[in-house]
Amino acid sequence: MAGNKLKSEKKEPKKKKEQLPDPSTLKPDKEPEVKVKELVKDERTHKVLGAFFLLLSLYCFIAFTSYLFTWEEDFDKVHRYSSSVLFRHEIEVDNLLGRLGAFTSHWFFFKGFGIASYLFCYFFFIIGINFIVGRRVFRFWRNVKYIIFGLLFISMTFAFLTGKSAFPWGGALGDALNRWTSGFLGKTGAGLLLVVAGLSWIIWKFNVDFKWPEKKPKPVKEPFAGFGEPDEELEDDESSAPFATQPAKNNAMKGDGSPITVIPPVEEEAFEQELQLIEKEEEPAAKSITYIPPVPEPELTMTVNEPEPEPEPEPEPEIYTPPVPKKNTKAEEVAFEIKPVYEDPTDDEVEEIVPVREAVPTDPYEPTLDLRDYKYPALDLLENHGSDKIVQDASELEKNKNQIIDTLKNYDISIQKISATVGPTVTLYEIVPAAGVRISRIKNLEDDIALSLSALGIRIIAPIPGRGTIGIEVPNVKKTIVSLRNMLASDKFQHSQMDLPIAIGKKIDNENFIADLAKMPHLLMAGATGQGKSVGINTLLVSLLYKKHPSQLKFVLVDPKKVELSLYKLIEKHFLAKLPGEEDAIITDTKKVVHTLNALCIEMDLRYDLLKEAGTRNIREYNGKFTQRRLNPQKGHRYLPFIVLVIDEFADLIMTAGKEVEMPIARLAQLARAVGIHLIIATQRPSVNIITGTIKANFPARIAFKVSSKIDSRTILDIGGAEQLIGQGDMLISFNGELVRLQCAFVDTPEVESVAEFIGEQRGYPDAFLLPEYVDEKDMEGKDFSLADRDPLFEEAARVIVQNQQGSTSLLQRRMKLGYNRAGRLMDQLEAAGIVGPNMGSKARDVNVKTEADLEEILNSML
Numbered sequence: 001m002a003g004n005k006l007k008s009e010k011k012e013p014k015k016k017k018e019q020l021p022d023p024s025t026l027k028p029d030k031e032p033e034v035k036v037k038e039l040v041k042d043e044r045t046h047k048v049l050g051a052f053f054l055l056l057s058l059y060c061f062i063a064f065t066s067y068l069f070t071w072e073e074d075f076d077k078v079h080r081y082s083s084s085v086l087f088r089h090e091i092e093v094d095n096l097l098g099r100l101g102a103f104t105s106h107w108f109f110f111k112g113f114g115i116a117s118y119l120f121c122y123f124f125f126i127i128g129i130n131f132i133v134g135r136r137v138f139r140f141w142r143n144v145k146y147i148i149f150g151l152l153f154i155s156m157t158f159a160f161l162t163g164k165s166a167f168p169w170g171g172a173l174g175d176a177l178n179r180w181t182s183g184f185l186g187k188t189g190a191g192l193l194l195v196v197a198g199l200s201w202i203i204w205k206f207n208v209d210f211k212w213p214e215k216k217p218k219p220v221k222e223p224f225a226g227f228g229e230p231d232e233e234l235e236d237d238e239s240s241a242p243f244a245t246q247p248a249k250n251n252a253m254k255g256d257g258s259p260i261t262v263i264p265p266v267e268e269e270a271f272e273q274e275l276q277l278i279e280k281e282e283e284p285a286a287k288s289i290t291y292i293p294p295v296p297e298p299e300l301t302m303t304v305n306e307p308e309p310e311p312e313p314e315p316e317p318e319i320y321t322p323p324v325p326k327k328n329t330k331a332e333e334v335a336f337e338i339k340p341v342y343e344d345p346t347d348d349e350v351e352e353i354v355p356v357r358e359a360v361p362t363d364p365y366e367p368t369l370d371l372r373d374y375k376y377p378a379l380d381l382l383e384n385h386g387s388d389k390i391v392q393d394a395s396e397l398e399k400n401k402n403q404i405i406d407t408l409k410n411y412d413i414s415i416q417k418i419s420a421t422v423g424p425t426v427t428l429y430e431i432v433p434a435a436g437v438r439i440s441r442i443k444n445l446e447d448d449i450a451l452s453l454s455a456l457g458i459r460i461i462a463p464i465p466g467r468g469t470i471g472i473e474v475p476n477v478k479k480t481i482v483s484l485r486n487m488l489a490s491d492k493f494q495h496s497q498m499d500l501p502i503a504i505g506k507k508i509d510n511e512n513f514i515a516d517l518a519k520m521p522h523l524l525m526a527g528a529t530g531q532g533k534s535v536g537i538n539t540l541l542v543s544l545l546y547k548k549h550p551s552q553l554k555f556v557l558v559d560p561k562k563v564e565l566s567l568y569k570l571i572e573k574h575f576l577a578k579l580p581g582e583e584d585a586i587i588t589d590t591k592k593v594v595h596t597l598n599a600l601c602i603e604m605d606l607r608y609d610l611l612k613e614a615g616t617r618n619i620r621e622y623n624g625k626f627t628q629r630r631l632n633p634q635k636g637h638r639y640l641p642f643i644v645l646v647i648d649e650f651a652d653l654i655m656t657a658g659k660e661v662e663m664p665i666a667r668l669a670q671l672a673r674a675v676g677i678h679l680i681i682a683t684q685r686p687s688v689n690i691i692t693g694t695i696k697a698n699f700p701a702r703i704a705f706k707v708s709s710k711i712d713s714r715t716i717l718d719i720g721g722a723e724q725l726i727g728q729g730d731m732l733i734s735f736n737g738e739l740v741r742l743q744c745a746f747v748d749t750p751e752v753e754s755v756a757e758f759i760g761e762q763r764g765y766p767d768a769f770l771l772p773e774y775v776d777e778k779d780m781e782g783k784d785f786s787l788a789d790r791d792p793l794f795e796e797a798a799r800v801i802v803q804n805q806q807g808s809t810s811l812l813q814r815r816m817k818l819g820y821n822r823a824g825r826l827m828d829q830l831e832a833a834g835i836v837g838p839n840m841g842s843k844a845r846d847v848n849v850k851t852e853a854d855l856e857e858i859l860n861s862m863l
Ligand SMILES: Nc1ncnc2c1ncn2[C@@H]1O[C@H](COP(=O)(O)OP(=O)(O)OP(=O)(O)O)[C@@H](O)[C@H]1O
Pocket: 481, 482, 527, 528, 529, 530, 531, 532, 533, 534, 535, 536, 684, 728, 729, 730, 743, 744, 745, 746, 747
């Protein structure tokens, strides 16, 4: 490099001399082209344009509004002189924005679109905002379509309704449309056309649900025999009416009216078999071919492991559809079968009961029916970044091999055999040393070998575990980008039955490294800035989005840097979880992070209670039982989605909140795996005060991108090596006791954006998934026993206790989604109010109030 530099410096004066005779001719040609391009791309140009459009929008708005009041006075002047009014100083107009305002408004209102002209203010506004913010806050083409429809529809409607009014309500366009349509269809026909167009738009936009009012089925007790008393609230739920079955509580809360049903326990089906099958995962063996180059020494052969055959003209499925249990269709069939019975009842009460008994046992709960129309993102939303074909340069291989042999020879180390495996970023040379050579000697020569190969990022693995060889990894001159698209298209990912499959990257032998986050069960990522952490996080998140349904997975995203995860805001109503009452689902504020982590701990405790009550050991067994309808939603049971907590900059949090953050994270990391809560934590600074012993002990799976020192590498991986990586997604993953070098799959921000947009545009839940409420201990201090300062949930808690006649704190926790401390405090307040008796150790407290009527009296007297 330095040599090159010197050469070019030396040459420069010569060049100048040659060009002296005609220096001016080239300049004017080149410069403007570069400048215009740069100018168009320049962020500042966008901001200036943004400001211009916003002002234009405001200008039009003021001019139009002023026109509404001054049009009569200004009409003659503007109409008579047309555009020349702009240049006649003697003409005075009343419009607030002078002659230009009067002329523009006249032009838009009278000659154009009437009152619909306000849509232009909106149009300029959205362009302005998009330019200023620097991304598509408003979707341009969609808005253009709405605006064109609005201009036609509103102008014609106003022209139709206002008839011969002097004010140009519909403008020239509205009048013309109205005249033509009324002539063609008649006045009534034109009116009907407008009504139909208006209604069609409303239906299209809001997907209005037309439901015939249904009769309320009489409460039925028998089908619930296995569950105890049915809940009033559920009986009243109208969405359950057609089949006289009850929606599961969590589905009902999400309110999409899907006929998801709660039914009595059924006999165990072959469901368990299905769950067991999920465990199996086949790993296609990497093929290898042998290539023997002309080696001078007789014993030395060289083996090149060919990359796995290209994901051949892979029949890429247009839309990836994960295996949804066939039971889906079954549920629908049942629904259709039942309907006729319900429509034609001779005796309402009897007919309504029958379907419940018949339909129930065959209809397993299917969480994906919450959003039954949900479409998984298609692979073509992602890009192919170059070909995934690994470039093998035979001369480069030969040269490196000879250099390794020579270097070792210089230190009197002879070898028996050398082979090479070419990966996407590095080539692994495996050496079998001659008998009697000590491995530590080769290891100590790491730097010398690196120097002689004049390459950065040499890593020596001595010995390669389980192979009896010594590995030397040398970076390839030409690296290959591993596209996430190709990894997601691979059979291994497509047919994976893992709970939370994540496509991480490619191994040196070109095999896809796809792992199950649920088994990891948490992941710690570290890497110096700019080495590929953010891309890595996106890769993991996008993999999960391609495989999971919104009902099965929720993300809690913590982004102290505020920009890295903001793209995922679009999927808030599908995949994000947040605290009740929070506006933003993506958490950027440290205080809120502490609350969210504690809320997650509460969710974890609640889930453990549910698991315990269901007699299950983990989320899989629990959800299995729930889908088989063996758990009663009225007792607080619900389908549990996996929750993945992602923290993009952990160091930042520890610096600002220290123990407050560390404690809940350590708790979650220790306990949350069984209840389906998994953590992905990334940090730029892997120092020991950030990645403490407690944290490390609970994150067995760790990823290191390039770090700045060997110490950092040791902190994260317990071994050096990550400082030798070459950046741009080159990484080491320590998982299952193995250390593997991978090239991280690459997904670019626009790809993530289009996946998020694709999901965000679909119908979602009414809100993000709500985590349990967390009340800061400090906020509640001193309020414990004072009835005047009762907890806001006091009355609700009292009702829960009296309805169930069970004075148990864990009942309050489960039913009201509360943490242990708050539930305990509520119980103390209930005791102070005489509603429950004193604490009786492990037994539930006595409930002193026997009926709800008595309770209401007590509550009223406390007001
Ligand atoms: N897997 C990859 N394959 C190819 N190039 C990559 C890969 N990962 C990252 N890069 C390149 O490296 C650049 C920096 O990556 P990224 O933004 O993920 O770094 P980072 O570690 O998150 O940095 P920071 O901590 O400053 O946010 C990317 O813009 C991209 O060009």
